[in-house]
Amino acid sequence: MMKLRDSLSKKLTVMNMVVSGVALLLASVSFFAYDLITFRENLINNLSVQAQIIGSNAVSPLMFNDPQSAENTLAALHASPHIVYASIYTPSRDFFAGYPPAQTPSAFPLADFTFNQGERHWFENGQFALIQTISFQGKNVGIVYIRSDLGALYSRLKSYAIILFSILAASLIAALALSRLLQRVVSKPILNLADTAGLVSRNKDYSVRARSTGDHDEVALMVEAFNGMLLEIQKRDSALQESERQFRTLADSIPQMAWMGGPDGNLTWYNQRWYEYTGTSPEQMAGWGWQSVHDPKTLPAVLEKWRGALATGAPFEMIFPLRGADGAFREFLTRAVPVRDAGDAIVLWFGTNTDITEQRRSEEALRQTEKLAATGRLAASIAHEINNPLEAVTNLVYLARRQPSNVGRYLTMADQELDRIAQITKNTLGFYRDSVSATEVDISQVLAEVISLYERKLHFKRINLRSDYGTGIKITGFPGEIRQIFANLIANAIDALPVQGCLTIRASQACARDGVDRPGVRIAFMDNGSGVAPENRTKIFQPFFTTKKDVGTGLGLWLTLGLITKHRGSLRLRSSVAPGRTWTAFFVFLPQEPPSN
């Protein structure tokens, strides 16, 4: 504070000194310059007068050719110490007499001088030189030449310099004293204000107020504005604190873990839930300390993705396990979004970790439930499928018993029916023999098997099935899951189709259309059933959404989509509900390469 006080008053003093010094200097210099010019003119005038006196005294010596007399006249110049040289020339520019006396005659100094010029003067080797015509009664009788040193000018300059410096020194001392006295009027209120401002910024205490000066000048306005600003800051500060408190309360009360970090990825804040779950301390979590609660197996992938998000500013979303205080890992869905300022620069990252272990478990339970339901439905379907050949076998056995002559033929036929039953049983088993690892799957064959399971239903509804799935289209995957995908889509189509409806199933080699060239197989299931209303086209993939209130669980398509995603494939839906032209098409793409575990 002392430094500031010093510098402000110093500034004012220096300003005063500079202003008065410059003004004084300008005034003095111009005054002296004017005086010097006048003095120079006076000097020339004096010299001219001297020349005239010499000239008029030299008239008779010139006219009566008496150089001695002229020199006697010139000798009087001894009284003028600044006259260093003088000489008289005849009208024909011949040397006549000179001063100082007894010198060798010198040549006429100004060749181009003519009598009608009367007088001329110039500077020569630091001396004033003047030349003047001597005229007498209208006649030019000679020329006088006179030189004066600048001693007078120099002594004048010297005395001016002394005067100037004395005046400057005296004035500056006076200005110094005056400015010391007067600056208090100006600087005191400003310094008070600065003190207050320093107090505020040091203590972060926005309740203090600057003292009013009682004047109505700009400083008073500044004090008023400053106090107004303080009041506003105080209000905003408390509002901010309140908001901060609310945010902390909210952040600490949500079930998720939440955190914040700078644009560089250094995390600076975690909510209470984080510390409770991980059992860590803020010191352990500082910066990149969060890595300690990660599973070392997933950490590299997390770090890579997090660094990528920091670099691009794209939102971060990932599922990874975090170790709890009990040492057990739980699955968390982690989301982080960048918060940007007005200039679109990232100021902080805000992230949450949501425990999805329970969700995962319920999803798993749901899947099992749907599997059981599907099994039930399948069992009914199988019962129907098996019932027919069994009835046939029963009939054939009855016929064989009644007509022993034809036993061989009937037994052969019964054998065929039993083969069919064996085939159905075998196909059914495929649903339950889930391979641990991906194996080669013949899509054509799986389709044929699944369609055979629904043959009776198709026949019962007299559905016109057109299928073209070729032979030997193979991918790598889990056969049971692929079977279930197809079964679900075909069952849905059959449910949607009216009696004598039309179902087209087509499979072909294809490439994915998502930018990356991935070879695979595209299977289309098209029906001219009731169609899917536009508002339902996304909902049908959500669990528990169904339009078949009595028979559906609402899990079929959700499960199907899950299985396709697991195979890194895609499912597209196109549909029309235009009256008279309703139809639905599901396009399944399954890539050739093995799905990751």
Add this chain to the structure above:
Amino acid sequence: MSLVCLSGRAYFGRRTQALRWLAVFLAACAAASLNLAPVAAAQKSEPKEYEVKAVYLYNFGRFVQWPDRATKDDTFAVCVLGSDPFGAILDATVANETIDNRKLVARRVAKPGDAAGCRILFISSSETRRIEAILAALQNSSVLTVSDMPGFITYGGMIQFVLAENKVRFQVNLAATDKAGLTFSSQLLKVATYIKRESPAGNVNP
């Protein structure tokens, strides 16, 4: 006029030479637009004694004040009494010159009585024997008397030419001028080699 003729005849040999010099002198005068060229020219080619004297004679007129009773002619006459040593030089010197707006003329007079209308009277050394009578005759007139005869100022003459170091100089008799009512400029006295005054204490040599 007969005197002039006589003197002309006496100086016949020198006259042609003088005329030639005069031509040069006049040309120099015109070139320098200057009337006092003789002084200047004197240093280049030494002018003859009477050429200098003629110029001096005319110059005296500029440093002397005549009393009001002096003739109020339109002309300023420079006269020569006795045998004329100047010849045409004097006429050439005063030609086209004025003093106090009076035109200068050169005149030859035969006797002192004729000199009453003259401002300056040069008394030739041929009149040495009659000098006292001449001066006595001019006593009441305001004529500046000049001569180069020895002892002129002791006879009561006003300005006497002398030769000093081969230069033409002059002496002044203030007693005579005072009597005649003529006033000499101090400038003139300054260059005089000798000034005769009434009191012996007044003798000043500048």
